[in-house]
């Protein structure tokens with residue numbers, strides 16, 4: 001399959017790299033902007049660059065749209081599409097209906113991913129579900145999750161945001177280890193990465209057990225863990241996280 005990319009940014013660069021380094025690479029045709037990113041991608045097999053945006057859609061029926069939400073309208077006016085085109089749109093917070101009107105008569109699927117798409121084990125998210133796309137990305141080794149409602153799909157975008165917030169927390173905790181024990185920051189980060197890996201293992205292997213019950217299995221009464229859980233609960237450490245998540249969800253809902 002040949003896939004076009006309109007708007008080569010950090011995220012689309014990660015996706016193309018991840019797919020091309022997988023066991024099931026495809027062929028790609030990139031829009032010509034972002035010269036430094038395009039140059040890096042051209043070093044991968046089966047990646048070419050088109051003269052302009054129209055040439056991308058002329059060569060590919062499946063096209064990933066990676067431009068910013070504010071630039072969608074201007075892109076839509078630059079390209080001539082047919083009903084054979086299938087656009088995978090990465091723009092956060094722009095509704096399917098809006099995209100369908102903007103890019104009529106093309107078929108549109110909303111897509112979300114993070115810059116981790118460059119590495120094995122990353123996931124991509126779709127709305128609505130599309131069997132061909134799911135197969136294409138699972139063949140390339142991605143985890144694929146599709147959603148029955150658009151609001152649930154927005155949660156996949158927020159899960160990418162949560163990861164960034166969490167990475168900031170990890171830094172603060174690693175810095176504390178580094179400051180208090182003298183270990184290099186990189187070693188402290190490695191330690192916490194291993195711990196997170198174990199959280200993921202527990203979440204995956206013990207799906208019948210809720211995360212909070214798992215936490216209490218580690219933090220049985222009288223343990224250091226239990227003291228930490230109590231300390232954090234008493235200060236409602238989860239509150240700012242839950243607050244911003246609900247606020248963003250509210251904003252996304254009000255756009256409906």
Ligand SMILES: O=C(O)[C@@H]1CCC=N1
Pocket residue numbers: 092157158160161
């Ligand atoms: O924060 C954003 O708007 C985008 C969507 C998911 C991650 N970054």
